[in-house]
Amino acid sequence: MRTDDLVRALVADGPIRERPLAVSLPAFAAVGLVGTLALFVVVLGLRPDIGAAAQTVRFVLKPVEMGLFAALGGLLAIRLAQPGSSTRGLVAGLAVAAGLLAAGVVGELVAVPAADWGARLVGSNAAVCLASIPLLAAPLLAATLWALRRGAPLHPARAGAAAGLFSATAGATLYGLHCPDDSPFFVAAWYSLATAVVVVAGALAGRRWLRW
Amino acid sequence: MSKDDDDWSRLMRLAMAGDGAAYDRCLRSMASRLRSGVRRAVTRAGLAASDAEDVVQEILLAVHLKRHTWDAARPIGPWLSAIARHKTIDALRRRGGRAGVPLDDIVDILPAPAEEPAIRETELVRALERLPAGERAAVTAIAVDGASFSEAASRLGTSEGALRVALHRGLARLSRTAQERT
Known part of the structure; x- marks a missing residue:
């Protein structure tokens, strides 16, 4: 086929139909969120003492930190799928979010006697945390990856990893409402580990499915 | 630039x-x-x-x-x-x-x-041959034969709308086929 012919076909294919990712990715994510919410309600549910817990700084920090990571991760996934977009500001934002997590840990080191550190770190249900966050992330990750296939990621694994970060931390925001462990030690260790698992899964899936 | x-x-x-x-x-x-x-x-x-x-x-x-x-x-x-x-x-x-x-x-x-070089068989021609028949017919009619949608639709016995869809799918598939070639 001559390039002339190809251009003719491209022109005939007409004006743009695809929405920008800034529109389509949130729409896909909303569909994934329905699945995630359903899993949360059916499998986990709110912790019984949520009213009292919501009065404590430790509890409130969880959705704030995880929500911040999710927002930054989602924006990062969009930017990574749009060639020529800068990601520097978002990477700096992620550093700030990580700093917030670290500040919580330092606060806990000061507030809690050393003898209790171990118990706070181990918590009461680390295994449930490690299983639940990837479970809640799964519908979101599938939806986000599906949306990113419309994009043009120059580094498919990185875009997939950003989708994993978004999905895991959005799932973790919800999971925090179930999880009885509020210590920043617990969050920094187990939430991060569960998130890392999903980020790696996202990167592998991205390398496989986001090539174009 | x-x-x-x-x-x-x-x-x-x-x-x-x-x-x-x-x-x-x-x-x-x-x-x-x-x-x-x-x-x-x-x-x-x-x-x-x-x-x-x-x-x-x-x-x-x-x-x-x-x-x-x-x-x-x-x-x-x-x-x-x-x-x-x-x-x-x-x-x-x-x-x-x-x-x-x-x-x-x-x-x-x-x-x-x-300028574009003289006629030769491109990768895209080989990819075109592997498209499903409907998409191949749509891309060939519009691109290679230079037909309008209405001409091509009546020649192929289909509607203009279906032809537009077939063309779009065909182009997307051409891109994927080129990319997946090893």
């Missing part, structure tokens, strides 16, 4: 709003500017210069299928360079070219605009 960049940005904005003539000019101008840079990259990678037109066609397909990832508030140059680089690296790797060829200047320096 700022003058071309301004032109392309303006033409592409018009094209995305439905101006077919602007889109035609934009794509042809991009093709002629891409051609020499891609040719240089292809020969540097130790491949035959005749592969270059295949790569140009892959880039144009990608520009078309991914144009919604360009932020129309910005100049299109950096976006086009990124797409061209990505597609060129990918194409060179698939064809077993030498790795590590510098690719910064596929659209960045000012080459003389190059």
Whole structure:
């Protein structure tokens, strides 16, 4: 086929139909969120003492930190799928979010006697945390990856990893409402580990499915 | 490349709003500017210069299928360079070219605009042969025969709407087939 012919076909294919990712990715994510919410309600549910817990700084920090990571991760996934977009500001934002997590840990080191550190770190249900966050992330990750296939990621694994970060931390925001462990030690260790698992899964899936 | 960049940005904005003539000019101008840079990259990678037109066609397909990832508030140059680089690296790797060829200047320096080489069988022709029959007929009628949608629809015994869908799917599949070739 001559390039002339190809251009003719491209022109005939007409004006743009695809929405920008800034529109389509949130729409896909909303569909994934329905699945995630359903899993949360059916499998986990709110912790019984949520009213009292919501009065404590430790509890409130969880959705704030995880929500911040999710927002930054989602924006990062969009930017990574749009060639020529800068990601520097978002990477700096992620550093700030990580700093917030670290500040919580330092606060806990000061507030809690050393003898209790171990118990706070181990918590009461680390295994449930490690299983639940990837479970809640799964519908979101599938939806986000599906949306990113419309994009043009120059580094498919990185875009997939950003989708994993978004999905895991959005799932973790919800999971925090179930999880009885509020210590920043617990969050920094187990939430991060569960998130890392999903980020790696996202990167592998991205390398496989986001090539174009 | 700022003058071309301004032109392309303006033409592409018009094209995305439905101006077919602007889109035609934009794509042809991009093709002629891409051609020499891609040719240089292809020969540097130790491949035959005749592969270059295949790569140009892959880039144009990608520009078309991914144009919604360009932020129309910005100049299109950096976006086009990124797409061209990505597609060129990918194409060179698939064809077993030498790795590590510098690719910064596929659209960045000012080459003389190059004409399309004489007729030959391109990669896209082989990809076209592997399309499902309906999509192949649509792409062939519109692209190769240069028919209008109404002519092609009556000749193929289908509706214009179905033909438009088949053309769009066919183009997307052509891009995937080219990319998956090993």
